[in-house]
Every structure is written in C-alpha cells, then in structure tokens.
Amino acid sequence: MWSIGELAEHAGVTVKTVRFYSDRGLLPEATRSSGGHRRYGPEALDRLRLIRSLRTLDLPVPDVGRILDREDTMEDVIAGQLRELGSQLAALRWREAALQLLQDCAPEDRVDRLRLVGAVSAPPSTAALARFWRGWLPARLPARVVSAVVDQAVPQPPADPTPAQVLAFARLHAFVSGPCPGGDRGQPAAHRAEEGYRPAVLYDGLSEAYALASTQMRARRAPGDGEALDCFVSAYALSRGTRDTPAFRRRLSGQLAADPRIDHYWDLTAEVTGSSRPTPGAAHDWLRAALDAQVAPDGPGVPASRRAHQAQAV
Template identity: 60%
Template sequence: MKAVRFYSDQGLLPEASRSGGGHRRYGPGALERLRLIRSLRALDLPLPEVRRVLHDEDAAGRVLEDAVAVRLRDLGGELRALRWREAALRLVAECPPAERAEVLRLLGVVGVPPSTAPMARFWRAWLPARMPARATSAFLEAAVPQPPDDPAPAQVLAFARLHAMTTAPCPGGRRPRPEVHRVAGAGGAAALYAGLAEAYELAGPPLRRARDPYPGEALDAYVAAYAGAYGSRDTREFRRGLAARLAAGPRLDRYWELTAVLLTPPGGRPEPTPGSADDWLRAALERDNARSA
C-alpha cells in the first residue's frame, strides 16, 4: 500500500475519489495502470520517464522506446565499469606481494571506466600544432587504443601503464617527435601520416601470418609516404637516406607493446599496431637496402 500511496502522491496513479473516512478510491483502470508502473520501475526506468510514458498516450510507444534505449546505454556503461573493477581486483589479487604497491599506485589514478583522453593529449602534443583537424582525428583513431569492454587483468595493467606513460612530465613540455616527421611541416605531416596508415594496413596481413619483413607493396607505400611529404622521389639514394633518418629518431616501443596487449584478446594472436607495422617496414627497408648494396 505504501507504494500505491507514493505513486498516487507523484501523480502517476490518480485517485478517483475519497471515502468518508479519507481512504483513497481508484477507478477501474487503476490496477492495470499500477501493473504498468511496476513493470516500468522493474526495468529501472526513473520516475520522470515513467511519467512521460503514462501521460503522453499518443506517443507512449516512442517515449518508451527512447527511455529504454537510454537506460540500455546507461546500463552498458555501468556493466563495463563493473567488469573493469572486477579485472582490477583480480589483478591485485593475483600479482606478487612485492609488486602490489606499484600496481595499486598505477590503478589509483585510472578512472573507471577508463578514459583515453590522456593518450589523446599525449599525441596531440606530439603532432604538429597546425596539422588539419581531419588528419589529426584520423591519426588519433589509429594511435589511441580503445580499452576492451571485458578486459583481462593483464589488459587493465597495460592500460594503467599506458596512462602513466602518457601523463608523465616531459622535459620542455612537448613530446619528442622524430626529426624525420618534423621537417615535413604541418601540411606535409598530414600527407605523411595518411600514407603511413595505408602502408601499415598493407603490412597487416604479413604481420598476422608472422612473415619475415620483405620488400613489396607495403614497403613501396611506406617509402612513397615519406617521399611525397618531402616532395622527393622514391630512389635508391632516398631509401638509404630514409633508413638513416629513421634509425636516428626517438622510439616509442613501450607504448606499442602495451597497445598490443590491449588490442589482443586473451589467448588470441597479437594484433598489428602502428608500432609493430612500422618496425616491420623499417626492417623491410633495411633488407631492401642491403640487397642493393
């Protein structure tokens, strides 16, 4: 009865009259309306949404569909957060006692569900300041790994380490960008990264088959990306100079190793990352240069 009075006070179950003793009386449709209210509440729909469904009879179906869609989206986020918390707890439970304090420190600064915003900021500081927005978005989509919805403990740890890596202070306030990329300028960098994305995609199949690096279509696209950014041609001399420049640039191997952990399902084969594809193509370039020496 308390629930009936509550719904009545909220205007969801209008009373028809009152008895001489002050008891509420309801019309013939009240029981069916009460059943509908309870069904909607059992689906965890908030009272404002229940009220909209009840009061907008002409659009009740659409209102209900919208309310259910919103609740499904919210519930998906809640379940994802719970799965991350479960995996984080398993990680703490399974890690050696000597490593537990460090693991807790890493986990303590990562939100649940985890945000990729720190990684995006890391790469934005790494990219040319005036690079076109569309090119920047495409680069970030490739470079920033999305955390899995149902992670293994190792993936939670990998994400926490990526978070720590990308939020660590950097001398001078800016990430070291390879000279081979910097000299291309903002416009050249956009063309360069678009060409590299194509080369990485071409390198994906041989990487998945664990083939050794070899010259071919993927390497040609890789070299063409650099040559186009510099306004040069793909010549033997250019390939030798490119290999020397690439070897002298800073590396982000740890970032891509951790990214591979996030992208690879437990028990599955490692998925190629931009880092592993770039390593494979560099090795193919070195092999190609060695053959022509």
C-alpha cells in the same frame, strides 16, 4: 470508485506506494470524496500495475512518467537503460580484474600496482591517451587526419579484461600522463616545420602503408620488398616534395634510425588489445626493417618495378 486503501489492496501494494505515485503525478486520481479523500477508478489499477512493472526493471521514476505520458517510447527508454547497464557491467568487470590483479601479485608489488590501477577510472577512459597523441602530432594537421591517427593509435579497453590487461592499460595511462623524458614528446624529424615537410601528406600515406604491412604481418611474412614498402617510402617522398630514388631511400633509412621512439607505448598497447592485429608501431617497425634490408650494402636494392618508374620519371 475505490479509496486509496482499496486500490492498494487490489494491487497488492501499500497505501504509501499508491500515495507516492499519486503525489508525483504518475497515478492521477479520478475524483475526491466529500471528505476530501482520493478516489480512483478501475483504470488506475492497470496503470499502477504498469508502473510497478516498469519500476521492477529499475527504470527511474522520471523515465516511467515519460513513458506513461508518451513523451518517450518504451523502446527509447529501454535502449537508454541497456546502455547505462552495459557501462555499469563494464565497470564491474574492470574492478573485478583489478582486484584479482592486486590479490594475485606479490606483496611487495601491491602498493605500486594499487597506485597505477587507482589512477584509472572504471570503466577506463581513453581521454589521456587521445590527448597524448594530439600533443605528439605536428601542429595544423587537418582534423580528419588527427582523428584517423588517434583512432588507430588509441586502444579501446577490453570489455572483459584480464588482470594482465588491466595492468597494461594502467601502465599505458601512466606513461602518457607522466612527464616526457627530455621534456619533449619525442617528435620525429618529419614533424619539424622548418624541414619543409608536409605532415598531412605523410600521415595520409602512412595509414595506407600500415594497413598493407599489417596484412603481410598477419600472414607471418618477413619484412621485404613490395607494395607496402613502396607505399611507405612514397608517403615520405611526397611529404617532402621529392622523388623516390635509391639515394632517398638510403637517407630515409638513416633518418628513421635516428628518430625518437615510443616502443613502450606500442608494447603496452599490444598487451591491452591482446589481438593478432598489429599496432601501427609494429607495422612501422616492419616497414623500417624492410627498408633497412633493402638499402643495406648487400641488400636487394630498389625493386625492378620501382626502377622502371624512376626511369620514366627521369
């Protein structure tokens, strides 16, 4: 049996350290001397060394206790610590880029940028952006549709942002958090229930159309006829319970031209992501341009495949 001082000497720690872990139940004593002093067996040395190794990794004392008591496996605790450390590193990288942004900007811009960046947590949360889209979307959409739209529309902050990306995200956050021009969210005509639209059908179809258009955009193809445009128009037609005809395409082109736009949101989103993947807003514009070109007086008109389909329907 060793005294507390002897155990501390063997382990290369202070008596205070041994007493700390003993008082918290991590290092149980084997017995007590006749004078009431703690006594430890040789197994306490191995346990104390394990405790110190775990604490060297900055594992909290409660986590160390759960590992020693086998309530949690070491793998689970380490995985949790890695997640927490990843979040801390993301916050540090975000703060570093934000400070670099403030350092590099002109003195007259510093106060405004500090206000923008200071309103965003580090690492930044996308909760305000998600709330914006849930408020912008039409009411009574199925949860799966809302979730799909939010996933597509809300950009994830980069893990290692540049100062420009920090500024773009801060501006995006301010845009969705501020009052809307005109007091509304700028919903398009398809969101108006009195018009007889079925928004759930529309957004299901638009997701597919945007994906098809993105493929064309990444290939640097100009807006034009094809599967993406047909899918885009079909989504609107089906949501109205009508057929895709040349007349419908002309009406749709005019309606979309009159719809409110949130181009600023999509421009900032593209700056935040900094990738070649087109945003839904950019895909929508590409499809609108394709539709406008087709219904123009000197445009190509409805594709032959679509005309054949319409003839069969008639």
